[in-house]
Amino acid sequence: xxxxxxxxxxxxxxxxxxxxxxxxxxxxxxxxxxxxxxxxxxxxxxxxxxxxxxxxxxxxxxxxxxxxxxxxxxxxxxxxxxxxxxxxxxxxxxxxxxxxxxxxxxxxxxxxxxxxxxxxxxxxxxxxxxxxxxxxxxxxxxxxxxxxxxxxxxxxxxxxxxxxxxxxxxxxxxxxxxxxxxxxxxxxxxxxxxxxxxxxxxxxxxxxxxxxxxxxxxxxxxxxxxxxxxxxxxxxxxxxxxxxxxxxxxxxxxxxxxxxxxxxxxxxxxxxxxxxxxxxxxxxxxxxxxxxxxxxxxxxxxxxxxxxxxxxxxxxxxxxxxxxxxxxxxxxxxxxxxxxxxxxxxxxxxxxxxxxxxxxxxxxxxxxxxxxxxxxxxx
Numbered sequence: 610x611x612x613x614x615x616x617x618x619x620x621x622x623x624x625x626x627x628x629x630x631x632x633x634x635x636x637x638x639x640x641x642x643x644x645x646x647x648x649x650x651x652x653x654x655x656x657x658x659x660x661x662x663x664x665x666x667x668x669x670x671x672x673x674x675x676x677x678x679x680x681x682x683x684x685x686x687x688x689x690x691x692x693x694x695x696x697x698x699x700x701x702x703x704x705x706x707x708x709x710x711x712x713x714x715x716x717x718x719x720x721x722x723x724x725x726x727x728x729x730x731x732x733x734x735x736x737x738x739x740x741x742x743x744x745x746x747x748x749x750x751x752x753x754x755x756x757x758x759x760x761x762x763x764x765x766x767x768x769x770x771x772x773x774x775x776x777x778x779x780x781x782x783x784x785x786x787x788x789x790x791x792x793x794x795x796x797x798x799x800x801x802x803x804x805x806x807x808x809x810x811x812x813x814x815x816x817x818x819x820x821x822x823x824x825x826x827x828x829x830x831x832x833x834x835x836x837x838x839x840x841x842x843x844x845x846x847x848x849x850x851x852x853x854x855x856x857x858x859x860x861x862x863x864x865x866x867x868x869x870x871x872x873x874x875x876x877x878x879x880x881x882x883x884x885x886x887x888x889x890x891x892x893x894x895x896x897x898x899x900x901x902x903x904x905x906x907x908x909x910x911x912x913x914x915x916x917x918x919x920x921x922x923x924x925x926x927x928x929x930x931x932x933x934x935x936x937x938x939x940x941x942x943x944x945x946x947x948x949x950x951x952x953x954x955x956x957x958x959x960x961x962x963x964x965x966x967x968x969x970x971x972x973x974x975x976x977x978x979x980x981x982x983x984x985x986x987x988x
Contacts, residue, residue, distance in 0.1 A: 612664050612731075612748035614738060618656050621665070626748065627732045630675070632718065634755050635730075636683060637675040638691075642771035643746040644668030644803075652741060663739040664731065666746030667693045670761070670770040680755045688765070689758040692774045693742040696756055709782075716743030716754050772803055779890060780807025783865055784815055788888045790863050792816030797853055798838075799877055800867030801829040804890060806836050808865045813837030817863075821856060823849050823876075853880045860885060867891050 610628055613621040631637050649665045673687045683689060695716035696708035703711050717740075718730060729737035730752045731745065739745075744753055761770055780803070784790050796812040798805050801824035812820045813836070821840045822833040830841040842852045854860055860882030866873050869891030877887045 610749040612738075612745070613666075614733065615653055615660075615663050615665055618660075619654050621653065621747070624733060626664075626738060628750055628752055629728045629730050629732075631677040631680075631752060633677045633679040634715075635677045636673055636680060636689075636753055636755050636758055638669075638671040638689060638751045638753065638758070639674050640669055640671045640746060640749060640751055641767040642670040642769075644772040644776065646775050647802075648775075649741065661739050662733060662736065663741050664745030664748050665741045666748070667691065667742040667744045668772050668775045669744065669746035669751060670767045670773075671751065673758075674750070677755070682755055683758060683760060688761050688763050688767070688770075690761055690770050690774045691744050691746065691751070691753065691757050692759060692778070693744065693757075695743060695754045698756065714743075716757060776803035777807045780804045780809075780865075780867070781811040781814075783888050783890050784808050784811030784863075788863050788865070788886050790815040790817055793818050794862040795819040795821075795857050795882075797821040797823060797861040797864045797877070797880055798867065799823045799849075799865065799873050800891065801826065801833055802867060805865070805867040806833060808867060808890070809833055809836045809838050812863075819857065819861075821853055821861065823853070850876050850879045857882070862886070863888070865890055 610626055611623060612626045613623055614626070616622055628637075643666050645666075646668050649667065652663075652665055669691045671689060671691075673683050673685050673689055676684060694709050694711065695714050696703050696711040697713045697715045698704075698708070700712040702708065730740065731738040740751075740753075744757060745751060759774070761773075784796075790796060790812055792815065794815075794817050796817045796819070798808045798812070798821070801809075801822050805822065805824070806829075809820055809822055819840065820838045821842055822830070822838040823842045823844065824830070824833075825844050827841070827843050830838075833841055840856055842849050842856075846852070860880055862882060862885050864877040864880055864885065864887045866877040866887065867890045873891075874889055877889065881887055
Protein backbone atom coordinates (compact mmCIF):
# COMPACT_ATOMS: atom_id res chain seq x y z
CA UNK A 610 0.00 0.00 0.00
CA UNK A 611 1.03 3.64 -0.43
CA UNK A 612 1.82 5.63 2.71
CA UNK A 613 3.51 8.87 3.73
CA UNK A 614 6.29 8.03 6.18
CA UNK A 615 8.39 10.27 8.40
CA UNK A 616 12.10 9.51 8.20
CA UNK A 617 13.61 13.02 8.27
CA UNK A 618 12.26 15.85 10.46
CA UNK A 619 10.06 18.20 8.44
CA UNK A 620 9.71 15.88 5.44
CA UNK A 621 7.26 13.14 4.43
CA UNK A 622 8.17 10.49 1.86
CA UNK A 623 5.55 8.63 -0.20
CA UNK A 624 6.57 4.97 -0.31
CA UNK A 625 5.16 1.44 -0.60
CA UNK A 626 4.70 -0.39 2.70
CA UNK A 627 3.88 -4.01 3.47
CA UNK A 628 0.89 -4.37 5.79
CA UNK A 629 0.23 -7.52 7.83
CA UNK A 630 -3.05 -9.39 8.23
CA UNK A 631 -5.31 -8.61 11.20
CA UNK A 632 -4.51 -10.40 14.45
CA UNK A 633 -7.28 -11.67 16.74
CA UNK A 634 -8.40 -8.24 18.01
CA UNK A 635 -7.37 -6.11 15.03
CA UNK A 636 -9.25 -4.40 12.23
CA UNK A 637 -8.05 -3.59 8.71
CA UNK A 638 -9.50 -0.31 7.41
CA UNK A 639 -9.50 1.27 3.95
CA UNK A 640 -8.82 4.94 4.66
CA UNK A 641 -11.25 7.37 3.03
CA UNK A 642 -10.63 10.63 4.92
CA UNK A 643 -7.77 11.89 7.08
CA UNK A 644 -7.35 15.17 8.94
CA UNK A 645 -4.13 17.05 9.65
CA UNK A 646 -3.97 17.81 13.37
CA UNK A 647 -1.41 20.17 14.88
CA UNK A 648 -0.15 17.19 16.90
CA UNK A 649 0.88 15.65 13.58
CA UNK A 650 2.75 18.83 12.70
CA UNK A 651 4.53 18.75 16.08
CA UNK A 652 5.62 15.18 15.36
CA UNK A 653 6.71 15.95 11.80
CA UNK A 654 8.76 19.03 12.73
CA UNK A 655 10.25 17.68 15.99
CA UNK A 656 14.04 17.37 15.97
CA UNK A 657 14.33 13.93 17.58
CA UNK A 658 17.63 12.04 17.09
CA UNK A 659 17.50 8.39 16.02
CA UNK A 660 13.73 8.42 15.75
CA UNK A 661 12.20 5.28 14.21
CA UNK A 662 10.27 5.52 10.96
CA UNK A 663 6.58 6.22 11.53
CA UNK A 664 3.39 6.87 9.58
CA UNK A 665 1.84 10.10 10.95
CA UNK A 666 -1.88 10.83 11.13
CA UNK A 667 -4.51 9.98 13.72
CA UNK A 668 -7.75 11.64 12.54
CA UNK A 669 -9.27 9.19 10.08
CA UNK A 670 -12.45 7.73 8.67
CA UNK A 671 -12.76 4.65 6.53
CA UNK A 672 -14.44 1.36 5.70
CA UNK A 673 -13.68 -1.94 7.42
CA UNK A 674 -12.16 -4.49 5.03
CA UNK A 675 -11.12 -7.34 7.34
CA UNK A 676 -11.46 -8.19 11.03
CA UNK A 677 -9.62 -10.53 13.38
CA UNK A 678 -11.07 -13.78 14.70
CA UNK A 679 -12.07 -12.26 18.07
CA UNK A 680 -13.59 -9.01 16.77
CA UNK A 681 -17.35 -8.73 17.29
CA UNK A 682 -17.99 -4.97 17.35
CA UNK A 683 -17.49 -4.30 13.62
CA UNK A 684 -17.63 -6.32 10.43
CA UNK A 685 -16.45 -5.77 6.84
CA UNK A 686 -18.35 -2.95 5.18
CA UNK A 687 -18.93 -0.89 8.35
CA UNK A 688 -18.08 2.80 8.22
CA UNK A 689 -15.84 3.81 11.13
CA UNK A 690 -13.76 6.61 12.58
CA UNK A 691 -10.61 6.18 14.64
CA UNK A 692 -9.80 7.29 18.17
CA UNK A 693 -6.29 7.92 19.47
CA UNK A 694 -6.78 6.29 22.89
CA UNK A 695 -7.24 2.53 22.70
CA UNK A 696 -8.61 1.46 26.09
CA UNK A 697 -8.21 -2.00 27.61
CA UNK A 698 -11.70 -2.18 29.15
CA UNK A 699 -10.42 -4.00 32.25
CA UNK A 700 -8.40 -1.57 34.42
CA UNK A 701 -9.87 0.52 37.25
CA UNK A 702 -10.11 3.62 35.05
CA UNK A 703 -11.98 1.83 32.25
CA UNK A 704 -14.33 0.10 34.66
CA UNK A 705 -14.86 3.43 36.41
CA UNK A 706 -16.03 5.09 33.20
CA UNK A 707 -12.77 6.94 32.39
CA UNK A 708 -11.29 5.00 29.43
CA UNK A 709 -9.40 8.04 28.09
CA UNK A 710 -6.86 7.62 30.92
CA UNK A 711 -6.66 3.84 30.64
CA UNK A 712 -3.77 2.42 32.67
CA UNK A 713 -2.87 -0.27 30.11
CA UNK A 714 -3.73 0.88 26.56
CA UNK A 715 -3.90 -1.92 24.01
CA UNK A 716 -3.26 -0.02 20.79
CA UNK A 717 0.11 -1.51 19.85
CA UNK A 718 1.00 -5.12 19.28
CA UNK A 719 2.48 -6.49 22.47
CA UNK A 720 5.72 -8.51 22.59
CA UNK A 721 3.83 -11.41 24.17
CA UNK A 722 1.60 -11.56 21.07
CA UNK A 723 4.47 -12.96 18.96
CA UNK A 724 2.81 -16.37 18.80
CA UNK A 725 -0.38 -15.06 17.18
CA UNK A 726 1.08 -11.99 15.41
CA UNK A 727 4.81 -12.60 14.85
CA UNK A 728 5.23 -9.80 12.29
CA UNK A 729 5.08 -6.01 12.72
CA UNK A 730 1.92 -4.40 11.42
CA UNK A 731 3.88 -2.32 8.89
CA UNK A 732 7.28 -2.87 7.29
CA UNK A 733 9.40 -0.87 4.87
CA UNK A 734 12.34 -2.55 3.15
CA UNK A 735 12.17 -5.30 5.75
CA UNK A 736 12.25 -2.91 8.73
CA UNK A 737 9.31 -2.27 11.09
CA UNK A 738 7.43 1.02 10.75
CA UNK A 739 5.63 2.65 13.66
CA UNK A 740 2.16 4.19 13.70
CA UNK A 741 1.52 7.61 15.19
CA UNK A 742 -0.88 7.09 18.14
CA UNK A 743 -0.95 3.42 17.05
CA UNK A 744 -3.00 4.51 14.02
CA UNK A 745 -0.96 5.94 11.12
CA UNK A 746 -3.69 7.56 9.04
CA UNK A 747 -1.50 8.96 6.25
CA UNK A 748 -1.83 5.73 4.30
CA UNK A 749 -4.22 3.86 2.05
CA UNK A 750 -4.93 1.31 4.77
CA UNK A 751 -4.73 1.12 8.57
CA UNK A 752 -4.30 -1.94 10.78
CA UNK A 753 -5.47 -1.05 14.29
CA UNK A 754 -6.85 -2.56 17.48
CA UNK A 755 -10.63 -2.97 17.57
CA UNK A 756 -10.86 -0.47 20.44
CA UNK A 757 -9.45 2.22 18.16
CA UNK A 758 -12.59 2.40 16.00
CA UNK A 759 -16.16 3.61 16.42
CA UNK A 760 -18.98 2.91 13.99
CA UNK A 761 -20.79 5.77 12.27
CA UNK A 762 -23.83 6.00 10.01
CA UNK A 763 -23.12 5.03 6.42
CA UNK A 764 -24.65 8.22 5.06
CA UNK A 765 -22.38 10.51 7.12
CA UNK A 766 -19.78 12.36 4.97
CA UNK A 767 -16.39 10.73 5.43
CA UNK A 768 -14.39 13.94 5.05
CA UNK A 769 -16.25 15.52 7.98
CA UNK A 770 -16.28 12.36 10.05
CA UNK A 771 -12.48 12.13 10.01
CA UNK A 772 -11.92 14.95 12.53
CA UNK A 773 -14.44 13.68 15.09
CA UNK A 774 -11.94 11.26 16.63
CA UNK A 775 -9.58 14.02 17.76
CA UNK A 776 -10.51 17.66 17.21
CA UNK A 777 -14.24 17.39 17.83
CA UNK A 778 -14.12 15.00 20.78
CA UNK A 779 -11.36 17.07 22.40
CA UNK A 780 -13.35 20.30 22.21
CA UNK A 781 -16.66 18.75 23.18
CA UNK A 782 -15.09 16.58 25.88
CA UNK A 783 -13.35 19.55 27.47
CA UNK A 784 -16.65 21.41 27.80
CA UNK A 785 -19.07 18.61 28.60
CA UNK A 786 -16.82 16.22 30.55
CA UNK A 787 -13.70 17.92 31.91
CA UNK A 788 -15.13 21.32 32.87
CA UNK A 789 -18.78 20.17 33.01
CA UNK A 790 -20.12 23.58 32.00
CA UNK A 791 -23.42 24.37 33.69
CA UNK A 792 -26.50 25.80 31.97
CA UNK A 793 -26.76 29.58 32.17
CA UNK A 794 -23.01 30.13 32.64
CA UNK A 795 -20.60 32.32 30.66
CA UNK A 796 -17.83 30.78 28.54
CA UNK A 797 -14.77 32.11 26.71
CA UNK A 798 -12.91 30.03 24.11
CA UNK A 799 -9.41 31.17 23.12
CA UNK A 800 -8.59 29.99 19.60
CA UNK A 801 -11.05 29.41 16.77
CA UNK A 802 -9.55 26.34 15.10
CA UNK A 803 -11.15 22.91 14.92
CA UNK A 804 -10.85 22.27 18.65
CA UNK A 805 -11.96 25.79 19.58
CA UNK A 806 -15.05 25.71 17.36
CA UNK A 807 -15.91 22.28 18.80
CA UNK A 808 -15.64 23.81 22.28
CA UNK A 809 -18.01 26.57 21.18
CA UNK A 810 -20.49 23.94 20.00
CA UNK A 811 -20.08 22.08 23.29
CA UNK A 812 -20.81 25.23 25.27
CA UNK A 813 -23.96 25.75 23.23
CA UNK A 814 -25.05 22.15 23.89
CA UNK A 815 -24.33 22.65 27.60
CA UNK A 816 -26.73 25.61 27.69
CA UNK A 817 -24.24 28.43 28.30
CA UNK A 818 -26.01 31.79 28.04
CA UNK A 819 -22.97 33.67 26.72
CA UNK A 820 -20.19 32.16 24.58
CA UNK A 821 -17.24 34.36 23.60
CA UNK A 822 -14.67 33.36 20.98
CA UNK A 823 -11.22 34.98 21.05
CA UNK A 824 -9.19 34.83 17.84
CA UNK A 825 -6.82 37.06 15.88
CA UNK A 826 -8.50 36.19 12.56
CA UNK A 827 -11.85 38.02 12.29
CA UNK A 828 -12.78 35.98 9.22
CA UNK A 829 -13.52 33.08 11.58
CA UNK A 830 -16.18 35.02 13.46
CA UNK A 831 -19.07 34.28 11.09
CA UNK A 832 -18.46 30.54 11.35
CA UNK A 833 -18.07 30.82 15.12
CA UNK A 834 -21.46 32.54 15.41
CA UNK A 835 -23.04 29.75 13.35
CA UNK A 836 -21.46 27.25 15.77
CA UNK A 837 -23.01 29.03 18.75
CA UNK A 838 -20.81 31.97 19.75
CA UNK A 839 -22.74 35.00 21.01
CA UNK A 840 -19.74 37.36 20.98
CA UNK A 841 -16.36 37.48 19.25
CA UNK A 842 -13.25 39.27 20.50
CA UNK A 843 -10.30 40.33 18.32
CA UNK A 844 -7.09 40.78 20.37
CA UNK A 845 -5.92 43.20 17.69
CA UNK A 846 -8.56 45.65 18.91
CA UNK A 847 -7.25 45.73 22.48
CA UNK A 848 -6.51 43.57 25.52
CA UNK A 849 -8.77 40.50 25.17
CA UNK A 850 -8.98 40.02 28.93
CA UNK A 851 -10.29 43.54 29.45
CA UNK A 852 -12.68 43.19 26.49
CA UNK A 853 -14.16 40.05 28.03
CA UNK A 854 -14.48 41.64 31.45
CA UNK A 855 -16.26 44.59 29.87
CA UNK A 856 -18.66 42.26 28.04
CA UNK A 857 -19.44 40.12 31.07
CA UNK A 858 -19.14 42.61 33.90
CA UNK A 859 -16.15 41.01 35.60
CA UNK A 860 -15.14 37.80 33.82
CA UNK A 861 -16.43 34.42 32.66
CA UNK A 862 -17.34 31.29 34.59
CA UNK A 863 -15.36 29.00 32.25
CA UNK A 864 -12.48 29.59 29.86
CA UNK A 865 -10.94 27.16 27.36
CA UNK A 866 -7.44 27.67 25.96
CA UNK A 867 -7.06 25.89 22.60
CA UNK A 868 -3.65 27.12 21.38
CA UNK A 869 -0.98 25.98 23.84
CA UNK A 870 0.80 29.34 24.15
CA UNK A 871 2.12 30.76 27.41
CA UNK A 872 0.44 34.13 26.89
CA UNK A 873 -2.97 32.66 26.08
CA UNK A 874 -2.76 30.25 29.02
CA UNK A 875 -2.21 33.22 31.32
CA UNK A 876 -5.04 35.14 29.71
CA UNK A 877 -7.43 32.21 30.08
CA UNK A 878 -6.98 32.44 33.85
CA UNK A 879 -7.00 36.24 34.02
CA UNK A 880 -10.37 36.44 32.24
CA UNK A 881 -12.10 34.33 34.90
CA UNK A 882 -14.49 35.68 37.46
CA UNK A 883 -13.89 34.59 41.11
CA UNK A 884 -14.53 30.86 41.38
CA UNK A 885 -14.11 30.30 37.64
CA UNK A 886 -12.61 27.27 35.90
CA UNK A 887 -9.86 27.46 33.26
CA UNK A 888 -9.41 24.40 31.04
CA UNK A 889 -6.06 24.26 29.24
CA UNK A 890 -6.63 22.16 26.11
CA UNK A 891 -3.61 23.22 24.05
CA UNK A 892 -0.64 21.36 25.51
CA UNK A 893 2.65 21.09 23.66
CA UNK A 894 6.16 22.38 23.04
CA UNK A 895 8.73 22.22 25.81
CA UNK A 896 5.97 21.88 28.44
CA UNK A 897 4.65 18.64 26.90
CA UNK A 898 6.04 16.15 29.51
CA UNK A 899 4.58 18.13 32.42
CA UNK A 900 1.40 18.72 30.43
CA UNK A 901 0.89 15.01 29.86
CA UNK A 902 1.20 14.37 33.60
CA UNK A 903 -1.25 17.16 34.31
CA UNK A 904 -3.66 15.77 31.73
CA UNK A 905 -3.62 12.32 33.31
CA UNK A 906 -4.35 13.95 36.68
CA UNK A 907 -7.56 15.10 35.02
CA UNK A 908 -8.20 18.22 37.08
CA UNK A 909 -5.80 20.34 39.13
CA UNK A 910 -7.45 22.41 41.84
CA UNK A 911 -6.05 25.67 43.12
CA UNK A 912 -2.41 26.39 43.84
CA UNK A 913 -1.42 23.43 45.96
CA UNK A 914 -1.36 20.82 43.21
CA UNK A 915 0.44 22.95 40.60
CA UNK A 916 4.21 22.61 40.07
CA UNK A 917 6.08 25.89 40.54
CA UNK A 918 7.18 25.85 36.90
CA UNK A 919 3.53 26.48 36.03
CA UNK A 920 3.38 29.52 38.31
CA UNK A 921 2.94 32.08 35.54
CA UNK A 922 0.13 30.08 33.96
CA UNK A 923 -2.07 30.30 37.04
CA UNK A 924 -1.23 33.90 37.79
CA UNK A 925 1.36 33.54 40.54
CA UNK A 926 4.67 35.40 40.58
CA UNK A 927 7.56 34.21 38.34
CA UNK A 928 9.76 31.36 39.62
CA UNK A 929 12.27 32.43 42.23
CA UNK A 930 13.03 32.13 45.95
CA UNK A 931 9.73 31.28 47.67
CA UNK A 932 8.23 33.73 50.10
CA UNK A 933 6.46 31.08 52.13
CA UNK A 934 7.03 27.36 52.01
CA UNK A 935 5.04 24.98 54.17
CA UNK A 936 4.76 21.20 54.09
CA UNK A 937 1.36 19.81 53.20
CA UNK A 938 0.67 18.51 56.70
CA UNK A 939 1.49 20.62 59.76
CA UNK A 940 -0.37 19.28 62.79
CA UNK A 941 1.57 21.58 65.15
CA UNK A 942 0.35 24.78 63.41
CA UNK A 943 -3.12 26.19 64.02
CA UNK A 944 -5.41 25.70 61.03
CA UNK A 945 -6.29 29.39 61.12
CA UNK A 946 -2.62 30.30 60.62
CA UNK A 947 -2.30 27.94 57.64
CA UNK A 948 -5.41 29.41 56.06
CA UNK A 949 -4.19 32.97 56.50
CA UNK A 950 -0.75 32.21 55.01
CA UNK A 951 -1.87 30.10 52.06
CA UNK A 952 -5.11 31.79 51.13
CA UNK A 953 -7.10 28.58 51.65
CA UNK A 954 -6.99 25.49 53.80
CA UNK A 955 -4.49 22.78 52.77
CA UNK A 956 -5.73 19.85 50.71
CA UNK A 957 -4.48 16.39 51.72
CA UNK A 958 -2.67 14.31 49.12
CA UNK A 959 -5.04 11.74 47.64
CA UNK A 960 -3.41 10.91 44.31
CA UNK A 961 -0.41 8.78 43.37
CA UNK A 962 3.12 10.00 44.14
CA UNK A 963 4.25 12.73 41.78
CA UNK A 964 0.82 14.22 41.13
CA UNK A 965 1.07 16.65 44.04
CA UNK A 966 3.82 18.97 45.24
CA UNK A 967 4.92 18.92 48.86
CA UNK A 968 5.24 22.71 49.13
CA UNK A 969 3.80 25.65 47.27
CA UNK A 970 4.59 29.29 46.66
CA UNK A 971 1.75 31.57 47.68
CA UNK A 972 1.65 35.01 46.01
CA UNK A 973 1.10 38.03 48.19
CA UNK A 974 -2.47 39.14 47.55
CA UNK A 975 -5.06 41.00 49.49
CA UNK A 976 -7.82 38.72 50.69
CA UNK A 977 -10.30 40.49 48.42
CA UNK A 978 -8.14 39.68 45.37
CA UNK A 979 -7.78 35.95 45.98
CA UNK A 980 -9.63 33.81 43.51
CA UNK A 981 -10.60 30.24 44.30
CA UNK A 982 -10.03 29.31 40.68
CA UNK A 983 -9.49 25.85 39.30
CA UNK A 984 -7.36 24.79 36.36
CA UNK A 985 -8.24 21.58 34.58
CA UNK A 986 -6.48 19.70 31.80
CA UNK A 987 -8.04 17.47 29.16
CA UNK A 988 -6.11 15.17 26.84
